[in-house]
Amino acid sequence: SSGINAEWPLRPGEPRTAMPLDENNNESYRWLRSVGNDWQFDIEDLHPKQITRLYKRFDTFDLDCDGKMEIDEILYWPDRMRQLVNATDEQVDKMRAACYTFFTN
Numbered sequence: 001s002s003g004i005n006a007e008w009p010l011r012p013g014e015p016r017t018a019m020p021l022d023e024n025n026n027e028s029y030r031w032l033r034s035v036g037n038d039w040q041f042d043i044e045d046l047h048p049k050q051i052t053r054l055y056k057r058f059d060t061f062d063l064d065c066d067g068k069m070e071i072d073e074i075l076y077w078p079d080r081m082r083q084l085v086n087a088t089d090e091q092v093d094k095m096r097a098a099c100y101t102f103f104t105n
Contacts, residue, residue, distance in 0.1 A: 074103050 021041070023029040031041055043051070059065070064075045078095035081087045087095070 071101070071103060074099050 023030060023033040029040075037042060046054075058069070061073060061077065062069050063076065075096055078087070078092045081095055082092050
């Protein structure tokens with residue numbers, strides 16, 4: 001494993017260890033601010049059913065169930081694409097490269 005991980009925020013009320021996202025470190029928030037929108041994600045504002053659903057999705061991708069999603073687990077997603085939509089080797093390779101670029105840059 002590369003040591004790069006994308007940890008899901010802890011459950012509501014638990015201390016956060018991840019850096020908060022804002023217009024200084026996230027392109028989506030930068031765009032929102034540029035069009036005058038000050039919306040900010042807050043896990044405390046989510047409906048409990050949505051939180052449960054998000055954790056279930058995270059658990060699906062956290063292959064070794066350690067509570068952290070590492071780059072090797074992320075790079076497995078394109079292989080699931082092959083299974084789900086009968087993607088070609090070339091499509092899987094392109095998706096793997098895109099995932100690597102997105103999550104490591």
